[in-house]
Amino acid sequence: MVAKSPKRAVETADHLATLSKLAVTAYGDMERELKATINDLKAQVRLFETAIDNISQGVCFFDANERMILCNCRYAEIYRIALDRLQPGITLADIVELRLAAGTSPMTGDAYLAFARSVNSNKNSTTWTTELKDGRTIQVMHRPMPDGGWIATHEDITELAASRVMVNERVSLQALIDWIPDYLWVKDTESRFLVANKALAADHGRHEASEMIGLNDFDLHAPELARQFRACEQDLVRSGQPMLDKEEFIVDASGNGKWLSSTKVPLKNDQNEIVGLVGIAHDITQRKLADDLRSGQAQILEMIAMRAPLEDVLERLVRLIESQLTGISSSVLLLDADGIHLRHGAAPSLAKEYTDAIDGIRIGPNVGSCGTAAFRREPVIVTDIMSDPLWEDYRELVRPYGYRSCWSTPILSHTGSVLGAFAMYSKAVREPSKVEIELFDFSVRIAGIAIERKLAEDRIHFMANHDTLTGLPNRALLGDRLSQAILYAKRYGRWVSVVFVDADNFKLVNDTLGHDAGDVLLKTVASRMVNCVRSTDTVVRLGGDEFVIVLFDQTPDVEFITATVQKIRAAVAEPVHLGKHNLRTTASFGVANYPGDGATADTLLANADAAMYRAKELGRDNVQFYAPELNSKNQEKFLLQEELRNALARGEFVLLYQPQVDLRSGRVFAVEALIRWQHPTLGLISPMKFIPMAEESGLIVPIGDWVLHEACRQNKAWQDAGLPPMMVCVNVSARQFKEPNLISRVVNALKDSGLEAQYLELEVTESLIMQDVDMAVAMMNELQGLGVRISIDDFGTGYSSLSALKTFPVARLKIDKSFINDLATDKNDQAVASAVISLGQKLHLRVIAEGVETDDQVEFLRRNNCDEMQGYHFSKPISAENIAELIDKVRGSG
Numbered sequence: 106m107v108a109k110s111p112k113r114a115v116e117t118a119d120h121l122a123t124l125s126k127l128a129v130t131a132y133g134d135m136e137r138e139l140k141a142t143i144n145d146l147k148a149q150v151r152l153f154e155t156a157i158d159n160i161s162q163g164v165c166f167f168d169a170n171e172r173m174i175l176c177n178c179r180y181a182e183i184y185r186i187a188l189d190r191l192q193p194g195i196t197l198a199d200i201v202e203l204r205l206a207a208g209t210s211p212m213t214g215d216a217y218l219a220f221a222r223s224v225n226s227n228k229n230s231t232t233w234t235t236e237l238k239d240g241r242t243i244q245v246m247h248r249p250m251p252d253g254g255w256i257a258t259h260e261d262i263t264e265l266a267a268s269r270v271m272v273n274e275r276v277s278l279q280a281l282i283d284w285i286p287d288y289l290w291v292k293d294t295e296s297r298f299l300v301a302n303k304a305l306a307a308d309h310g311r312h313e314a315s316e317m318i319g320l321n322d323f324d325l326h327a328p329e330l331a332r333q334f335r336a337c338e339q340d341l342v343r344s345g346q347p348m349l350d351k352e353e354f355i356v357d358a359s360g361n362g363k364w365l366s367s368t369k370v371p372l373k374n375d376q377n378e379i380v381g382l383v384g385i386a387h388d389i390t391q392r393k394l395a396d397d398l399r400s401g402q403a404q405i406l407e408m409i410a411m412r413a414p415l416e417d418v419l420e421r422l423v424r425l426i427e428s429q430l431t432g433i434s435s436s437v438l439l440l441d442a443d444g445i446h447l448r449h450g451a452a453p454s455l456a457k458e459y460t461d462a463i464d465g466i467r468i469g470p471n472v473g474s475c476g477t478a479a480f481r482r483e484p485v486i487v488t489d490i491m492s493d494p495l496w497e498d499y500r501e502l503v504r505p506y507g508y509r510s511c512w513s514t515p516i517l518s519h520t521g522s523v524l525g526a527f528a529m530y531s532k533a534v535r536e537p538s539k540v541e542i543e544l545f546d547f548s549v550r551i552a553g554i555a556i557e558r559k560l561a562e563d564r565i566h567f568m569a570n571h572d573t574l575t576g577l578p579n580r581a582l583l584g585d586r587l588s589q590a591i592l593y594a595k596r597y598g599r600w601v602s603v604v605f606v607d608a609d610n611f612k613l614v615n616d617t618l619g620h621d622a623g624d625v626l627l628k629t630v631a632s633r634m635v636n637c638v639r640s641t642d643t644v645v646r647l648g649g650d651e652f653v654i655v656l657f658d659q660t661p662d663v664e665f666i667t668a669t670v671q672k673i674r675a676a677v678a679e680p681v682h683l684g685k686h687n688l689r690t691t692a693s694f695g696v697a698n699y700p701g702d703g704a705t706a707d708t709l710l711a712n713a714d715a716a717m718y719r720a721k722e723l724g725r726d727n728v729q730f731y732a733p734e735l736n737s738k739n740q741e742k743f744l745l746q747e748e749l750r751n752a753l754a755r756g757e758f759v760l761l762y763q764p765q766v767d768l769r770s771g772r773v774f775a776v777e778a779l780i781r782w783q784h785p786t787l788g789l790i791s792p793m794k795f796i797p798m799a800e801e802s803g804l805i806v807p808i809g810d811w812v813l814h815e816a817c818r819q820n821k822a823w824q825d826a827g828l829p830p831m832m833v834c835v836n837v838s839a840r841q842f843k844e845p846n847l848i849s850r851v852v853n854a855l856k857d858s859g860l861e862a863q864y865l866e867l868e869v870t871e872s873l874i875m876q877d878v879d880m881a882v883a884m885m886n887e888l889q890g891l892g893v894r895i896s897i898d899d900f901g902t903g904y905s906s907l908s909a910l911k912t913f914p915v916a917r918l919k920i921d922k923s924f925i926n927d928l929a930t931d932k933n934d935q936a937v938a939s940a941v942i943s944l945g946q947k948l949h950l951r952v953i954a955e956g957v958e959t960d961d962q963v964e965f966l967r968r969n970n971c972d973e974m975q976g977y978h979f980s981k982p983i984s985a986e987n988i989a990e991l992i993d994k995v996r997g998s999g
């Protein structure tokens with residue numbers, strides 16, 4: 106291979122000139138020497154050629170005439186010219202032609218020649234880089250020679266130039282992307298980082314972005330997350346489909362969770378082949394948290410609206426708050442109905458043993474963070490549990506769980522009352538951050554809504570199912586409880602007892618002592634009944650003074666049930682203290698048992714009701730078990746009640762009069778008006794049967810008014826007919842007595858009849874007076890002011906208040922006939938009767954005995970100085986006409 110160095114080439118030319126001279130002058134002598142020299146020179150040329158051919162650059166020598174002296178084979182190679190075409194002496198212009206033909210000229214021939222000549226005219230060496238038409242980059246170093254020729258070296262720097270471009274680009278791109286706060290990266294097809302910016306590197310614990318090069322996601326993330334990233338990127342590399350704005354969650358090197366919105370697009374080369382991917386990820390944690398908080402809030406409010414259980418709502422709230430923060434566990438404690446204890450509300454990520462331990466703590470001035478916050482009604486920030494005095498009693502409790510700070514805020518209702526406390530626990534000794542404080546506001550607001558809503562719902566539910574006065578379940582719950590009890594009894598072969606209870610004198614108390622007293626009475630009776638039964642039994646208030654007790658899971662034995670009901674009856678009958686009154690209230694009980702007395706809730710209730718009515722009919726204060734015939738009686742009673750409503754309008758009532766006789770003179774000085782109902786088909790009905798019904802329904806008021814008018818009218822009629830004036834006594838029921846216009850009714854009756862007030866006496870019962878003494882005395886005083894007299898009926902039957910009796914403006918006491926019946930034989934009755942008589946004497950009241958039937962009774966009364974008597978002994982109640990006859994007769998005989 107030919108290889109010629111420029112310097113050697115010049116020397117070779119000198120030698121050749123010398124040789125030719127020698128040939129002319131002494132050819133023969135010098136032939137041997139010449140040959141030797143030629144050989145020597147050839148050897149040198151070979152050496153020179155070998156050397157020049159072995160250098161990596163292309164080399165060429167040109168003389169001043171632009172003729173090439175020599176070049177090496179690299180030169181021919183660079184410009185893709187066959188070596189044999191580049192013979193010494195070829196002109197630059199010819200070479201340019203060859204290069205144009207080979208496509209290795211950077212420009213047109215003329216332009217190149219002009220360029221080469223301009224370079225050559227320069228005395229200094231010049232280096233330039235030229236882009237060949239074939240895309241290669243050649244660096245040329247041109248050195249002019251003093252004789253006008255030049256030497257040039259040509260080097261193919263295509264690869265170098267490319268990598269330099271790349272390096273330059275890389276360096277500037279790196280600087281650029283490092284300024285960007287988002288993550289930027291380039292990965293190869295194997296998901297290895299080729300480029301990463303500083304933000305990405307820093308968040309993954311690398312000081313320099315370059316430290317990321319060559320790493321993959323498994324070097325940065327937990328395996329599961331890395332697998333996800335890799336799967337997604339491999340998919341992208343395979344499909345060429347970009348991934349746009351995908352939300353991804355990562356945990357950075359410092360353990361903080363971050364939400365990213367990532368975009369990854371395939372990276373392609375000139376051949377449109379995918380050689381990797383370019384990624385950019387924007388930190389959307391704040392936005393995401395705010396979005397989550399908003400949607401979490403909406404979800405919780407929806408849960409509240411949909412009446413989700415409070416525990417679920419609070420747990421969702423706590424989890425939402427925890428998802429917004431790092432290293433925080435939260436809890437909600439609820440203030441108990443007693444207002445002094447905090448109960449567990451929600452604390453899904455606090456240790457269960459810990460939350461169990463603080464469940465039920467009392468609020469107070471130094472009860473940790475929550476107990477104190479609820480007590481003070483203001484936030485309590487404890488930055489170090491281990492040293493704060495508020496935690497003194499709870500420090501050891503919390504120590505095992507490692508919580509070091511606890512901040513609590515009271516949860517308040519819209520009216521400002523404390524509903525509970527919201528707390529955040531951290532294992533670091535610190536104060537809450539701004540974000541944490543903001544979340545407190547959020548949490549207590551939502552928790553407050555949820556708790557208040559729940560309390561309101563509970564209240565509504567309770568009110569719908571319970572009686573507000575007594576707190577007992579009401580009718581709405583009764584059916585449910587009773588049905589359950591029946592199901593249970595059916596399954597296990599047990600009984601259910603349904604007990605209908607009706608307080609005997611509630612209406613009286615309510616009407617005379619007022620509603621407040623009636624309420625106290627009902628509450629007392631209710632709680633006594635509840636205390637007598639098991640917690641599995643149910644005491645229901647149906648309304649008014651009616652109760653139903655469902656005795657669950659009963660032994661099939663009437664005796665057991667009787668014992669239970671009697672126990673309740675005795676408890677109800679205990680005296681009730683109403684202010685200064687000491688009442689004895691009783692109740693009537695009706696019992697129906699499953700399965701004997703009915704298979705359904707409705708039948709059992711109806712039959713227990715019928716039994717209770719029977720108990721009332723039998724004089725109240727007793728227990729009756731259902732018997733089938735009761736139903737027909739009940740039906741009868743119902744019909745009667747309906748007819749009673751029309752009886753007044755139909756004029757079916759009549760008055761009978763029973764004379765009252767002076768025991769000493771035997772003179773009839775008064776008559777008691779006693780009502781009868783003249784029923785069109787049933788005949789004469791006793792007041793004992795319909796007066797209680799009339800009292801229950803309120804019909805007693807118009808009926809009583811009629812009695813008052815009729816009695817006054819009749820008395821005046823007797824007087825007008827010439828009978829000696831006498832008093833007419835009219836019974837006044839408690840309901841009438843309570844009527845605010847009783848006085849005006851009495852005035853009207855007197856006015857309408859023209860009877861003088863002194864001939865009218867009103868009989869009120871002792872129990873009626875005792876129910877509200879002040880009111881009764883005031884009313885009696887008013888009546889007395891009209892001139893009307895008052896007597897106390899049924900005296901001795903109870904409620905005696907001897908001291909109060911002195912203040913009553915009454916004229917007479919009437920010994921109840923129950924004491925008169927057995928007066929001849931019963932020592933107790935004798936004692937009561939004589940006590941009433943002597944009491945009357947002491948108080949200067951007249952005393953009349955009622956129900957006097959026998960001579961013995963008359964004899965006893967006379968002996969004991971009783972003033973007056975009334976009873977069958979003298980006369981039964983008789984009609985008005987018969988009274989006139991009787992008085993005439995007595996007058997005649999007298």
Ligand SMILES: Nc1nc2c(ncn2[C@@H]2O[C@@H]3COP(=O)(O)O[C@H]4[C@@H](O)[C@H](n5cnc6c(=O)[nH]c(N)nc65)O[C@@H]4COP(=O)(O)O[C@H]3[C@H]2O)c(=O)[nH]1
Nearest residue numbers: 779780791792793812836837838956957958975976977982
């Ligand atoms: N066994 C027996 N009974 C005797 C004897 N003497 C009188 N009686 C009955 O005893 C009752 C006396 O009336 P009361 O104690 O005021 O008891 C009355 C009274 O509380 C009430 N009553 C009657 N009329 C009226 C009325 O117009 N208004 C109101 N509010 N109640 C009335 O009905 C109750 C019952 O009235 P009556 O059936 O008429 O019954 C009357 C009378 O018939 C006797 O010697 N032996």
